[in-house]
Amino acid sequence: MLKRICRVVTIVLTLSIGASINDQALAAGSIRAIRVDGLQRIDEGTVVSYVTVKPGSAVTEDGLDRSLKNLYSTGLFSDVQLQQQGDLLVIKVRENPVINVVVFEGEDSISEDSLKAEVQLQPRAVYSRARVQEDLDRLLELYRRSGRFAAKIQPKIVQLPQNRVDLVFEINEGDRTKIRRINFVGNTFFDDDALRSAIGTKESAWYRLL
Numbered sequence: 001m002l003k004r005i006c007r008v009v010t011i012v013l014t015l016s017i018g019a020s021i022n023d024q025a026l027a028a029g030s031i032r033a034i035r036v037d038g039l040q041r042i043d044e045g046t047v048v049s050y051v052t053v054k055p056g057s058a059v060t061e062d063g064l065d066r067s068l069k070n071l072y073s074t075g076l077f078s079d080v081q082l083q084q085q086g087d088l089l090v091i092k093v094r095e096n097p098v099i100n101v102v103v104f105e106g107e108d109s110i111s112e113d114s115l116k117a118e119v120q121l122q123p124r125a126v127y128s129r130a131r132v133q134e135d136l137d138r139l140l141e142l143y144r145r146s147g148r149f150a151a152k153i154q155p156k157i158v159q160l161p162q163n164r165v166d167l168v169f170e171i172n173e174g175d176r177t178k179i180r181r182i183n184f185v186g187n188t189f190f191d192d193d194a195l196r197s198a199i200g201t202k203e204s205a206w207y208r209l210l
Contacts (some may be wrong), residue, residue, distance in 0.1 A: 005138050009016060013036075021153050027037070028055060030057060030058045030059065030087070031053065031055055031056075031057070031059055031084065031087050031088060031089045032055055032056070032087040032088070033087070033088055033089070033092075034048055034051065034053075034055060034088075034089045034091065035055075035089070035091070036048065036090075036091045036093065037090060037091070037092045037093070038092050038093045038094055038095070039093065039095070040095050040163055041095060041098075041163075042093075042095060045098060047071065047091060048091075050067065050070040050071050050074060050190050051067040051070070051089075051091065052066045052067050052070070053067055053095045054090060057088065059084050064082050067074075067082060068080055068082060071091075071093070071113060074183050075096065075126060075128045075130065075131065076095060076096055076098060076126060077093045077094060077095055078094050078095070078128075079092075079093065079094040079187050080092070080093050080094075082094075085088065095163060096127050096128050097126075097127050097157075097159075097160075097163045097164055097165045098124060098125070098126060098127065098163065098164050098165075099121055099122070099123055099124065099125050099126075099127050099164070099165060099167050100123060100160055100164045100165060101123055101166050101167070102114075102116070102119060102121060102122065102123065102166075102167045102169075103166060103167070103168045103169070104168075104169050105168060105169070105170050105171060105172060106170055106171035106172060106173065107171050107173070108173060109146060109148065109173055109176075110142065110143065110146060110173075114142065115139060115142070117125055118135070118138040118139055118141075118142050119135045119138070119139070119169075120134065120135055120138075121135055127157070127165055127167065132155050132167070135154055135155075135169075136155055136169075139153050139169065139171075140153060143173065146176075147176045148173055148174055148175075148176055149174075150170075150174030150175060151171070151172065151173050152174065153169055153170065153171050153172075154169070154170045154172075155167065155168070155169055155170075156168045156169075156170060182196055182199075184196075
């Protein structure tokens, strides 16, 4: 009889100690589970893999900050929020849309094929502002190389169902930039005319139209 009583006391003490440990862990801000809200195409496991805070670990500002940066760096999301609700970490995301088509409007001096060759974003790729800016910089550089430094390009998106978008680059090519005069500094052996005749860049003049 005494042995049974001792066993019961031991079990009760064990449960009490375990409950105390769990309470202390929760008091320290640890979590037991992670839930992801807002997913449409992306798997929940993919999201959790970028989170440094794991079930059973304590939630810290540094851990949440690194998790947030990791998720944004994927380029998959336009908005991410992390909230601790008791022992649950809730991750709310808004997925970036998928590109349906890429369209150019207003191009004349440069062919559409040449413009497409500079653009990395393609149909079925994930849209992100950072990637659009990279493509925009490449397109402007293409126009600069063709002598159109005044070219302006405005990227726009057309919202479609099922979180898809059409990406439109509206182009204003502007006038071709003309060179009024080319000067050389430091030349002693060759005169300016000889150097001008040796380079491909020429000064603008009305007779060059002929």
